[in-house]
Amino acid sequence: MTMNRRDFIKLGALAPAAAGLAGFPMIGRAAAKRVVVVGGGVGGATAARYLRIFDPSIEVTLIEPNANYFTCFMSNEVLSGDRTLDSLKFGYQGLVKRGVKVVQKSATAIDAAAKKVTVDGGQTFEFDRCIVSPGIELKYDGIKGYSEALANDKIPAAWKAGPQTTLLRKQLESMKDGGKVIIAAPADPFRCPPGPYERASLIAQYLKVKKPKSKILILDAKDKFAKQDLFMAAWKELYGDMIEWVPFSKEGKVAKVDAGSMTVFAGELESAHKGDVINLIPPQSAGKIAQMAGLTDEKGWCPVDLATFESSKQKGIHVVGDACIASPMPKSGYSANSQAKVCAAAVVAALSGGKAAVPAFTNTCYSIVGPNWAISVAGIYKLEGGKLEAVKGSGGLSPANASPEMRKREVMYAHSWFNNITQDIFG
Amino acid sequence: MKHAFLGTAIVAAWAMTLGGPALAAPPDAVTMMANTCVGCHGTNGSSTGPATPTIAGMSTDTFIEAMKGYKDGSRPATVMDRIAKGYTDDEVKQMATYFSKLPFVRAQQKTDPALVKAGAALHKDHCEKCHVDNGRKDEDGSNILAGQWLPYLNYAMTDFTKGGREMEKKMKAQVEKVQAKDPKGLEALMHFYASQK
DSSP states (O other): OOOOHHHHHHHHHHHHHHSOTTTHHHHHHHHSOEEEEEOOSHHHHHHHHHHHHHOTTSEEEEEOSSSSEEOSTTTHHHHHTSSOGGGGEEOSHHHHHTTOEEEOSOEEEEETTTTEEEETTSOEEEOSEEEEOOOEEEOGGGSBTOOHHHHHHTSOOOOSSSHHHHHHHHHHHHSOTTOEEEEEEOOSSOSSTTHHHHHHHHHHHHHHHHOTTOEEEEEESSSOOTTHHHHHHHHHHHHTTSEEEEOGGGTOOEEEEETTTTEEEETTTTEEEEOSEEEEOOOEEEOHHHHHTTOOOTTSOBOEETTTTEESSSTTEEEOGGGBOOTTSOSOHHHHHHHHHHHHHHHHHHHHTOOOOOOOEEEEEEEEEETTEEEEEEEEEEEETTEEEEOTTOOEEOOTTOOHHHHHHHHHHHHHHHHHHHHHHHO | OHHHHHHHHHHHHHHHHHOGGGSOOOOOHHHHHHTTTHHHHOGGGOOOSSSSOOOTTOOHHHHHHHHHHHHHTOSOOSSHHHHHTTSOHHHHHHHHHHHHTSOOOOOOOOOOHHHHHHHHHHIIIIITTTSHHHHTOOOTTOOOOTTOOHHHHHHHHHHHHTSOOOOOHHHHHHHHHHHHHOTTHHHHHHHHHHTOO
């Protein structure tokens, strides 16, 4: 027998006097609103935590296969040797303390009609609303000859922090002075638009001290990139001609890799570039579970209603973070955190029959380019007619002529950003 | 007796599950706005450092004045000038009220005991009339200094003394006196305020 809310209220009124003590808690459970969050990265963990902050009566289950999450942001500091991979590691104890049920399994199916999520081993979790924060899938086959096995073993992507980050750091450490590091940057859209260039900067920071005769070659699948002028000015000043950037229009797009000869082939002419260390960041799409659940469009990303982040494809399922289409917000950690709160508020409103407040969206993103030198971009967005728009006259980049004192402060603020946002996500 | 207690507990649990007074309303617009600040300034406005300041507990006057200064460019900034321009005066006022009601949570930070001691004496002689209760109270736009992150306190003082941030007359006079008395005086004061638990 299923019981609706009204039946339960009737029964509840009698409960203290009449209901059997053993039976009562079960009825209570059946009536609680249930949200299942799939994916324990920035978007998913923030959504789970803020659902419980906004409405502690909601039963929140977080499904995440890994015991810990390693943030992608700040992982370039592992490559420069400024921090350990462990300093990027966050567990789910904070969420458990908030009353989130954490299930350490992989979601294998999301059924919008039956309102249930299936995990590895077949167990199912029913929901009133589901929030999916699947992150990205790396499409290794976007580069001929590349594969996940190769990325794990010899030519890391290191675009999700973890063993490949460690591998790339080790390769840099064992490279000879005078060696060449090749970084392949993907076309838009992809996770963390300034990331490949921060990576080049922090690898250069390391090489300048330890292996100053070395070179870094960025082969790019596009003609411009995030914070470009700020990066290039910093490179020139800090690293001379150590970093070379080859845009799409100058044969920059990597088409093929040969692991045996450590060669990549770029551009229409497939010009060969030999590297001592090769880091290929392949094209991306929304995480696999989003594709399996029918949440993605033909380009592989998830269209959503930006007021609620409810999928345009599947009712009752919301998508936040890198996987969703929320342009002009970039695919950044701060965006995911910001979107997850808007989504959590909308879900609380939907479940309680209330009205969601006007949503607010912000992005702040720091890139560290060298010792005492960081740059940032900020954006405040408002929802206008279903579209996100940056508030006119606000946001934008660090000024080109910022003083050394301000560049140095931005490093301290970047590290503060990391501490505060991870606390806000994981508790 | 035992049964009566259990009954009460069940009613409480039942009320929480069902709603009634315990049902949380969806967050309002100012909460949503304030929640976009906390990725940098810390959950509930208390920063975990090392430099971004805690904004919880700040008086509404201080908050509004700061945002005004960032907006019109009169206050030096790294990123807040770009962010402040994204909000109307009314939105700033709402956020000011929101954060003014939250407690300033002080985190542990390293300070130099000798500087703290010297700073304590300087505070008594030059600052405590406005920065009352060792900088704990934000009266007349004095901001809360006690337990603020040390790098941030130093940035603010650098902006006052070298960065073109305007000081009130009485503060300027006292700062000059401190500088004349002890070349490390301002640094000592910052250590003193940062050391407050």
